[in-house]
Structures are given as C-alpha cells and as structure tokens.
Amino acid sequence: MSKDKIIHAAMEVFSEHGYHRASMDEIAMRAQVAKGTLYYNFPGKAQLFKTIVKQALQDIINHTCQDLDNISISIEEQIRRIIRHNLDVILESRNVAHIIFNELSNGIEPEVLDEIKALKLEYLSFIGELLEEGKRNGYIVDVQPMIAASGIIGMLQSACNYYLSHQEQMTREELEHSLFTLITQGLLTNLE
Amino acid sequence: MSKDKIIHAAMEVFSEHGYHRASMDEIAMRAQVAKGTLYYNFPGKAQLFKTIVKQALQDIINHTCQDLDNISISIEEQIRRIIRHNLDVILESRNVAHIIFNELSNGIEPEVLDEIKALKLEYLSFIGELLEEGKRNGYIVDVQPMIAASGIIGMLQSACNYYLSHQEQMTREELEHSLFTLITQGLLTNLE
Amino acid sequence: MSKDKIIHAAMEVFSEHGYHRASMDEIAMRAQVAKGTLYYNFPGKAQLFKTIVKQALQDIINHTCQDLDNISISIEEQIRRIIRHNLDVILESRNVAHIIFNELSNGIEPEVLDEIKALKLEYLSFIGELLEEGKRNGYIVDVQPMIAASGIIGMLQSACNYYLSHQEQMTREELEHSLFTLITQGLLTNLE
Amino acid sequence: MSKDKIIHAAMEVFSEHGYHRASMDEIAMRAQVAKGTLYYNFPGKAQLFKTIVKQALQDIINHTCQDLDNISISIEEQIRRIIRHNLDVILESRNVAHIIFNELSNGIEPEVLDEIKALKLEYLSFIGELLEEGKRNGYIVDVQPMIAASGIIGMLQSACNYYLSHQEQMTREELEHSLFTLITQGLLTNLE
C-alpha cells in the first residue's frame, strides 16, 4: 500500500527535519512513490503531518492505558510505568515525540494545529485525571493536576533530549531512576 | 543604530513565527531598514538567530546569577528564585523562550545550531552545578544533576505553555506554587 | 449510460469553470463515475469538450432551422426568431454559449480547436446565407454577410452578458426589443 | 527597468495563450528576468494580469476620449470614430482585446476579476452615455443604451475575429464599412 509507505516515510522525514524543513519531495522519494501519490492519499502536507501525530499520540495513549488498566496497582507503580512508557516512545522515535510535545509552534495550518493540540490535551488530561484521583485519595500532593501533568511530560522530554546528547555519561536505567526520584520525591531530601 | 533595531525586530518575528517561518523580509520591514542592511550587519539568517538566542540566554543567566550570588541563601530559596526567574522570562517573552528551549531541533545550519546548543548547555550547567553542590551538602536527593537541571527547565517551559493556554483556570501564584511543590517535594505525599 | 452522465456533467463543469479550470476529477465526481471511465468513453479532455460544443452548436442550428424552414415567413420575422433562439440558448445555458462563442482562444489542442471552429463557422454560415439571400432579394443592406453574421452573434452574446449582470435594470423583453431594433434599424433615427 | 520588460512580455504571453495557459515561467523567460523578479514587481499572476488589462483599457478610453472631445462633431462621425478606434485596438493587439472583452470568465481571483469588470464597465458606460445623449437629442433610436454599448463592442470584437481568420475575403475598409452600416442603419433596407 502506498499509504503505509508514505506514512512511514513521512514519520522519518518529519522526525529528522521538523515540520517546516521536511519536504514533500523527500517524503515521496523515501516512500518510493511519485509526488502526486502523496496528494492522492492526503490532502496536503499539514494533513499528512496531522495523521502522523495523531497516530503517534494514539499509540502512546493506548499503550499506557492498556498497561495501567489491567490490574489495580499502586500509584507509585503507575507513575513508574507512565515514565517508562514515555521514555520508550521518546527514545525510540525521539523526534516524532519532540515534534508532538514541542514543535507545535506556529506556521502550521491553524485548523490542523488545533486538532493536534486537542489530541495532545487529551493525553495530558489522561495523566491529569490519574493525578486528580491520587490527590483525592491522599497519595498525591496538592498541586494543580494539569500543571503537574504537562510539567512532567515536559520534564521527560527535556531530560531525554539531554540524555540523547550525552549517553556516555549515564545509562538508561540511571536516567529512568533520576526522573522517577525527581518526580515522586522532588529535589529536596527530608533532612530536619 | 540599525543593528539594535534589527535585533529587536528579529526577536519579535522569530518569536511570532518560529525560526523557519520567520522571513528576513518581515524582519527588515519591522526594523524599518532595507533588506540589504540585515546582511550588512549579520552574515545571514542563522547568525542573526544565534545573536538573538545568545542574548536572551545571557540575560537569563545574568539575572539569575545576580540574584543568587548576592548573599548566602537557603537551597530552598535558591530553587524558588530559579523557578521565579525562569517563569518571568518564559511568560514575558514566551516565544523566545520557546524557541530556545524547544525549537532547536533540525534544519538550522549545524555550526550555528551547535553554538546555540553550547550556550544552552552552559545555562543548564549553571543550574546543574548548583544542584551538584546541594547534593554534596546533602540537601539535594541523589539524582544525575544535569538530568535534573534539563528536566526542571523542560517542566517549567511545558507547564508555562499549558498555563498560557488556560489562564482562566489558575493564577500565576498557583502556577508557581504547584511547580515549586512539584520540584522540591515531588508528587508523592509522605504517608506511612 | 455512463456516456450520457459524463456529457451532462461535463457541460455543467465546463460552463461553470471554463475549459482550463474545469477538471476531469470534478466531471467524474458530478457524473458519479470513476475517473477512468471518462477515458474509457472519451480519448481526453479536449475531445470531451469538443463533444459538448458540437452537441450544443448542433442544437442551436437544429432548433433555428426547424423554426425557420417550416413556412415562408418575412425576413423581419426570421431575424426576430434568430435573435430569440440565440437569446434562449445564451440565457439558458449561459456559460456553454460563452465558451462556444468566446473562449475558443488558445491553449486547446489545435486539432480539436480547428474542428470546433469549423462547427462554429458552419453556424455562422447558416445565418450568413440567410442574409445573403435577403441581400439578393433587396431586403438586406449591402454588408459582408459573414461579417454581419458574426457581428450579430457577438452582439447578442455580449449584450446578454451585460443583461445577466444587470437584470434589475431591464426585462428580457426590453433586452430582446433593444437588440431587435439595433439589428434591424441600427442606431440612427431617420431624421431628415 | 525590469517592470517594463515584464509588462511587455506578459502582454505577449497573455495574448498568445490566454490567462490560464500563460505561465509565469514563460513571461519571465520572454522578459529575460528571473522568475523571482516577477514576484518582486507584482504580487502574483492575477495582479500582473490586472495591470495589463487596466493599462490596455485605459489606453482605449484615453485615445477615444481624446479624439471625441476635441471639437463638436456629428453623432455619425462620433460613431465612425469609436468603431475605428476599437478596430485599431482589436486588430493591433488582437488577443489582449480578446482577453479583455471575452475571457473574463471564471477561474480568475475574484477580487481582481471584479476590478477588471469594473474597468470594463467604465468603458461601456462611456459609450453608453454618448448614446444616451444622442437619444435625448433624438439622433439615436430608442434602445437601452448600455445594451447597445455592450452589444456594439461585442459585435466589433466578434467581427474582427472573423476578419482575422478570413482576411483574404475582404479588406479592412470593407470590414469597417460593413460594421458602420450595420451599426448605424441596421440590417434592413427601408423598402416600402
């Protein structure tokens, strides 16, 4: 199927160059289809991008949901798993994640941008609700849940960025451990 | 001075459209100079961008340094001030910050990109060293300091993004409080 | 029959957008057939267009012939009927007529264009011969019959164009009356 | 000046191919400037086209005005001059005139199209007013002046089209004479 080849190629190219520098020519070339085929399958660049982002976000949500909904696990373990899933996604398809969480700035067709933002918000809300519930049960400190959710996602993304450029300084386990500690306990020790 | 007008205009335009969508034409127009003048004062778009970023990052570092170096203050207060300073910068010139911390992906001339990344790293190192020292003194938990530094900056940026789109849901004080709590204490309560 | 549906749809689309802006995609869509079916039934866009024009011109000729050949009527009445028939065609399917009489400029495959021009000439000749005969019988003034024929057709088309954009200024009867007066008597009064 | 070269080349290319088939590439080539230069001097194809048409129409109006306003001449002579001027324009730059009077169909940017239509209407109004005045003075028959004006222009254009394809059949003088007769006296002789 051309469509699949295009999506796959587009993911690569968008990841490597970001939205604006990604060219339909290169996507077509990598997908080994003619440029016209892109436009036969997708209305335009923005919509192709949207498709990519939508799918990636949906994948994250699905994976995380699946893993958390199974059995009732402790809040601590839930957080650990959310962190691990996000790291997986970010580290595997690093730039797709980067695009989703960061490069949704300006210059993309507003309608498409709005849709993507809504999708992203959905994901944040999913985490936000988890935190909200934890708060009600007294497991989670008193913070604005959505601020915490978006803050944590930003932290993971940003830390991964650093990690990817300095892999010689630490292992993935150390990364994960540091982030888990930071997110659950915060910076400060409980010294009296 | 043309140079100052250009820098000011460039900051605006890069902020509004991001690096790729910002056009030299618009920068020249806003600076009220001819297009050629841009190239008389700067070698090219990438270098102009670098200048902007450099200055912005330097400003953040200077401000923060100045505020922290004065007197010896508690680590808690230091963190609070770092958070406040970053929020100030991010919320005031939101998009410049967004560019610095996020849009440094691909498609920018590598040499320039590397310089900017180095600059960013410098800033992270500054925070990282603060944490390192806190760690040695036992005030800061055992996490990779640079991971923590980049994670925290990402958290602030990301949370601000959310805040800026949902200002009706909370005040700036609540934002700051949530972030401070999150960063110092983490998510979990200390229930036995 | 697919062919009929296509012709009908093509007439609509060519009328609405003109030859160049009419797309085979839209014709296929409106005809509710697949795009390939167009090429199964017609060699290409130009030939499809030719078919439309041919049919439309044939219709005008037939209608007019039929109405004039029946009985022997005065030259005045013949002219009145020619005007009326043309107005009917032009005002009903305004844009098909517009295409036939005007948009046969350039950019259409020469072979097809030539055929269409021949068809148009045939129609003009039909009117030209009527005038020629009137001239021989002394009813018609001494003008080049073909110039008169093409001039009259152009006048009708152009006046209709104006009428269609300014229908509030006059009725169809007034339009017809003005044109009849103009064509039979000319502009000038017979003042001594 | 690039601008003049472009306008000149554009006039040629639009004339030869009509609006839709005229390509910016060809205009640039003929003007011997780079493609970008077109867009440096004109916002886009439609506006370039508008400039051409505007200038051509203005020329016709100016020429005709100048010739008629000088001295008070008989209505008959006025008509003769209008016919002659139009024939001059149509026969000299045949296709520009064709574009102006006919090809303003669909598929051109609406705003530009509207401006051109307004310009064309201005020209028609100029003739329409002449006829109106003649009517008040009893020199011109009782017809809707604007219908007559647009009809006459259409007649000239259409007759010229025929003439240009059949120049071997008649001279320019015969063409002009036929049209003058047709327009002033109409088709019918004044036989009792």
Added chain:
DNA sequence: CATGAATGAGAGTTCATTCAT
C-alpha cells in the same frame, strides 16, 4: 553605512493521463 532590485533554487500543489485489475 546602507540600499533595494534582482536572483534562482526549491517549496507545495494540481491535474490530465495511464494501466493493471
């Protein structure tokens, strides 16, 4: 010091046409 006309490579998009089914 500064200008702005000119450039040209490259972008996204359209669309008549083909062909295996």
Added chain:
DNA sequence: CATGAATGAACTCTCATTCAT
C-alpha cells in the same frame, strides 16, 4: 464495461542571499 490508484510534468509562489550603487 468500468475502475481508481498511481503518476510526473508543470504550475504558482517564497525567500535567503547577492551586488552594484
């Protein structure tokens, strides 16, 4: 008899950059 996925050439337009002044 009909399909529709696939094509690729051609299109309009953008924009960082150059250079004569």
